[in-house]
């Protein structure tokens with residue numbers, strides 16, 4: 225009895241004071257066109273999110289209440305019309321001050337083990353923690369970075385809710401009436417194939433003196449409707465598309481209208497229509 229009471233108390237929504245809430249909203253430009261009702265629902269969701277997820281600073285980051293609030297707001301946008309239970313099965317969010325390196329180990333086809341380090345701005349483990357760089361999270365939706373590492377990693381969490389990250393999240397029979405995995409896969413793979421072909425074309429046209437990994441190549445990749453990283457796999461295509469869906473909706477819709485429409489049915493939101501409302 226006492227334990228269940230304590231558990232309930234521990235999970236009571238976190239109160240967010242008005243000035244902190246309004247300051248945090250100002251820092252997330254891609255939700256500037258939310259309606260009053262949406263802000264209200266977002267605030268309630270964020271309060272419960274902060275009560276149920278545990279954030280920890282790493283790499284010397286002092287995890288302030290403002291940082292936690294900012295990350296929680298971005299994280300709750302994708303599930304605004306789905307509910308917090310779509311982030312079930314894990315609790316920890318680790319926040320680094322900036323990009324972080326992780327040790328990797330890979331055995332190649334002939335059995336040679338390669339050990340190396342990878343620099344990341346975010347990572348999501350199946351059933352485990354979600355990790356983000358605060359420096360990257362804070363720049364979400366701001367030029368020259370129209371992306372959101374928070375939405376990216378939380379999209380991976382939605383995808384992994386039914387197992388491996390394959391770019392197809394589970395559907396709810398009530399919320400996603402008429403949606404099927406087969407139709408999703410078809411639309412996803414069609415958009416993914418077209419995007420990959422576009423990327424191949426750009427890489428083939430890169431002048432030989434330009435290193436594809438260097439900043440000098442950026443103006444060439446800027447012609448793509450999504451970050452080139454989306455071509456890594458269907459799972460990354462879904463995560464990068466989810467960022468674009470909320471942060472740069474018009475561009476995504478123009479490039480992949482069917483895919484955009486499907487994402488709108490899944491998230492049960494239409495950011496483009498919201499942005500066009502006078």
Ligand SMILES: [Zn+2]
Pocket residue numbers: 376380460463
């Ligand atoms: Zn990813």
